[in-house]
Amino acid sequence: MTRESTELQKVGTALPAKTEKTESVPLFTPRTDVYENEAAFHVVADMPGVDERSIDIQVDHNVLSVAGRAEAESFEGHELELGEYLNGSFVRQFTLPVDIDVEKIEATVRDGVVRIRLPKSDEAKPRKITVRSA
Amino acid sequence: MFWTLNGKEFDPFAEVRQLQREMNRLFADMPTRSAQDFPAVNVWTGQNGYVVTAELPGVSTDELDISVIGDTVTIKGERRPDEIAPGESYHRRERGFGKFTRSFKLPRRVDAKEVQAEYRKGILKVTLPRAEEDKPKRIPLKTA
Numbered sequence: 001m002t003r004e005s006t007e008l009q010k011v012g013t014a015l016p017a018k019t020e021k022t023e024s025v026p027l028f029t030p031r032t033d034v035y036e037n038e039a040a041f042h043v044v045a046d047m048p049g050v051d052e053r054s055i056d057i058q059v060d061h062n063v064l065s066v067a068g069r070a071e072a073e074s075f076e077g078h079e080l081e082l083g084e085y086l087n088g089s090f091v092r093q094f095t096l097p098v099d100i101d102v103e104k105i106e107a108t109v110r111d112g113v114v115r116i117r118l119p120k121s122d123e124a125k126p127r128k129i130t131v132r133s134a
Numbered sequence: 135m136f137w138t139l140n141g142k143e144f145d146p147f148a149e150v151r152q153l154q155r156e157m158n159r160l161f162a163d164m165p166t167r168s169a170q171d172f173p174a175v176n177v178w179t180g181q182n183g184y185v186v187t188a189e190l191p192g193v194s195t196d197e198l199d200i201s202v203i204g205d206t207v208t209i210k211g212e213r214r215p216d217e218i219a220p221g222e223s224y225h226r227r228e229r230g231f232g233k234f235t236r237s238f239k240l241p242r243r244v245d246a247k248e249v250q251a252e253y254r255k256g257i258l259k260v261t262l263p264r265a266e267e268d269k270p271k272r273i274p275l276k277t278a
Contacts, residue, residue: 010189031228031229031230032226032228032229033216033224033226033227033228033229034224034225034226035218035222035223035224035225035227036222036223036225037219037221037222037223038221041225042222044216044229046191046192046229046256047191047256048189048190048191048255048256048257049189049255049256049257050255050256051255070255073176073187073257075178075180075185077180077181077182078178078179078180078184078185079178079179079180080176080177080178081177081178081179081184082175082176082177083176083177084171084174084175084176085174085175085176085189110192111191111192111193111253111255111256112189112190112191112192112255112256112257113191113192113256
């Protein structure tokens with residue numbers, strides 16, 4: 001068992017200042033990887049228990065918002081004996097450093113992991129400038 | 135040795151110790167997360183058995199190993215890191231990876247043959263029925 005494994009646990013969060021949640025469900029910050037290549041940004045977020053229909057991804061002026069909700073568990077005829085995790089909503093926002101082609105954003109969810117591919121707009125892609133000798 | 139006016143022994147660190155006790159009490163209820171606590175589990179108890187759920191996002195079912203011996207359940211597995219292609223670089227990397235093992239004892243024996251596991255939306259759900267020989271038995275009363 002490695003030390004990194006503890007970092008898999010989700011962490012609680014607060015909403016940005018000036019907003020308040022309307023429902024009393026716990027709020028979590030999904031643990032997220034962000035990586036970049038020449039063509040796109042990739043955002044990978046752990047949201048265990050999240051329902052694909054509840055996932056909401058938005059880009060507004062280079063701010064990416066990812067949200068999702070995991071429904072509370074319950075099993076008929078069973079009572080919770082030991083509770084180590086809660087179900088609730090996941091919320092996270094990122095400021096993207098370059099222009100994104102919003103029309104071409106793709107997102108998938110599988111096994112509680114949300115993957116978003118954000119292609120860079122053509123203007124933001126690196127270009128090679130050829131230097132001509134005069 | 136210090137003495138106070140009324141002749142009692144004076145302990146200059148009594149206050150400090152009191153503070154320490156209070157701090158310990160304050161933190162006693164805080165859940166401490168250590169490597170042994172992954173994955174986080176919820177255990178549900180019912181008349182006829184238990185349901186154990188664990189938060190395991192992005193784990194391949196091939197990498198999961200659940201075993202039951204008597205009343206002890208063990209969840210073992212590994213979460214592999216994403217492979218990134220050459221030319222890709224991380225801006226941030228918060229999702230952990232690695233091997234994990236979690237064992238816990240249930241209050242009663244379970245029927246290992248009847249245990250079922252299901253993995254959906256990154257949550258592992260293990261259903262463990264109580265062992266037949268361990269279930270409560272109703273003793274019929276005979277009237278003479």
